[in-house]
Amino acid sequence: LEKHLISNLSRFVSLSIHLVINFPSLSLQGAALVMSARSYSDFTTQASFEIKKCDIHKLDEAPATEVVMTRDEGLQYYRTMQTMRRMELKADQLYKQKIIRGFCHLYDGQEACAVGIEAAINLTDHLITAYRAHGYTLTRGGTVREIMAELTGRRGGIAKGKGGSMHMYSKNFYGGNGIVGAQVPLGAGVALACKYFGNNELCVSLYGDGAANQGQIFETYNMAALWKLPAIFICENNRYGMGTSVERAAASTDYYKRGDFIPGLRVDGMDILCVREATRFAAEHCRSGKGPILMELQTYRYHGHSMSDPGVSYRTREEIQEVRGKSDPISLLKDRMLSNNMASVEELKEIDVSVRKEIEDAAQFATTDPEPPLEDLCNHIFYNDPPLEVRGTNPWTKLKSVS
Structure with a gap:
């Protein structure tokens, strides 16, 4: 009898998921059936994972290498990263159709950086970045609809259609900044305000490997160290500054050591759990009054520097495919969840379908909403x-x- 019940329950779950995926008109009834059946499923609620050790500079200890992730966390990370990925692919499509114009720097490939950082800090903390900002606009509270409408210059955009790709803002998020490296001293100013008000908040300032050679960044390091500001400086090293590899642009590519007197971490930026744990470690460092800390996230962008850059004149298609095949942040998380019985293939496909619909609805809005x-x-x-x-x-x- 027990075997008979389990067999029938399994068939019921499979049929319900089949209805949701293949018959969208029945999605509400299908979703109800799936949730009803899934409450009996025996998913692992949390699991431990071994992650890559961070390289450290001027630190006595490093972030943990054995970490815990819950099923709910994993599903949320997966949905957010898929939303970013699909949003950027849709932006690529709209740009090629000349519906999005001007500058447009896409974030696909680097999703583990944004989602991992946000998983370790609070929305009351502050964040400022360069012009590859769509992902952070999403994690900081912007909607896909607002981001897509901003890209197309419409009234419903997050900056009312006036900012475009490079200039998006939300609460405690100070943009998208177009001048290379200029957001870093601004971020230090926000960190100074955090210290002045004594609210136990911090500011994350992000910049790329290309901006890492800017003089204003070193000036900012100096002031932040002298004043012990609660500042996390993060270099998103995606290996190419515009069309130049890091080896050709920097005498030292150990970006995490560039603060000299400021402690540093070098982190696998393609693994969301590595990024999350390193950021958690860095945040505790700042909140304890020890001053600034520097992180280098080793990541990769799948598109060119911007939409005007095909991205294959200074690197090979084979290199891009190799990174996609071996280190893709979404695939890595998906494999972990499936191999630890934290989700089913059907459940993740259901998320994919939901995300695609959200992106399509946002794109429809972004192409029909009036211009300001x-x-x-x-x-x-x-x-x-x-x-x-x-x-x-x-x-x-x-x-x-x-x-």
């Missing part, structure tokens, strides 16, 4: 200032500002 009207052109120049007259699209047009 001319009257909005001069709005939000200043915060909380009286209105002023501003010249519009030509010297004779005058518009009233709105703060």
